[in-house]
Amino acid sequence: MSEKSWGDAVVGWFIVKDEDNAQKSQSDTDLTADELIAKYAGQTPLTADSDSAETISTEPENEKYVPANYGTPPPVQNGQVDFEAVYEAGGVDADERERIVKAKSLLDSLPENTDVAVKKQIVEASLKAFGVPIEKIVEAGAAEIQALEFYIRSGAGDTEKLLQESSERIGQYEEEIQNLRRIMEERVKEQNTVTAACNQKKLEVQKVLEFFGRDVVAQIVKDSPKLHEPTEKV
Secondary structure, eight states: OOOOOGGGGGTTOSOOOSHHHHHHOOOGGGSOHHHHHHHHTTOOOOOTTOSOOOOOOSSOGGGSOOOTTOOOOOOOBTTBOOHHHHHHHTTOOHHHHHHHHHHHHHHHHSOTTSOHHHHHHHHHHHHHHHTOOHHHHHHHHHHHHHHHHHHHHHHHHHHHHHHHHHHHHHHHHHHHHHHHHHHHHHHHHHHHHHHHHHHHHHHHHHHHHHHHOHHHHHHHHHHOSSOOOOOOOO
């Protein structure tokens, strides 16, 4: 069995970029609209080859876990995420966030071609000079990643609930539409039957009237207060 990556040690919060994991996962950007809906609704999209109409969960429950004490996640405004609020909801305080900002600032200030080992020495020495233990940096970074992961899961949970409720409503509307179509079809069929029956009866009565002559019928209809002269069809 191959050795697990360091990211696996923290419940899969880290984004592992090795090729094996990349091949096993599919980015949301590669999914179709139906596949995205199925993913967040916790269902497997049905295809022409599907043998069952049952929906199946696409991810284990532990990948949906959000602790009970998780704060209220901030809403997304115009597609923008308020990361400070995300960290706050995830229990990452200002001091922890500041430690990561300092570490990131130090890393960004170093030339890109600097040897990794040299970078590490410089950053560790600088952090030590600032009085910031490496353990605190690591803990703060892991806490931020955890907060981001729980924010993703919380949003996915809300999305799943919305999709499930919407799917149920769509199902109800579709059923209602089918019922209305059936009523419409039955009414049209009934009306056609009525029209055919009435026209047949009209022909029977018409034979009686034609016996007396069309001119006589026309004059009587014109003089009668209870009859209306038939209008010409356009």
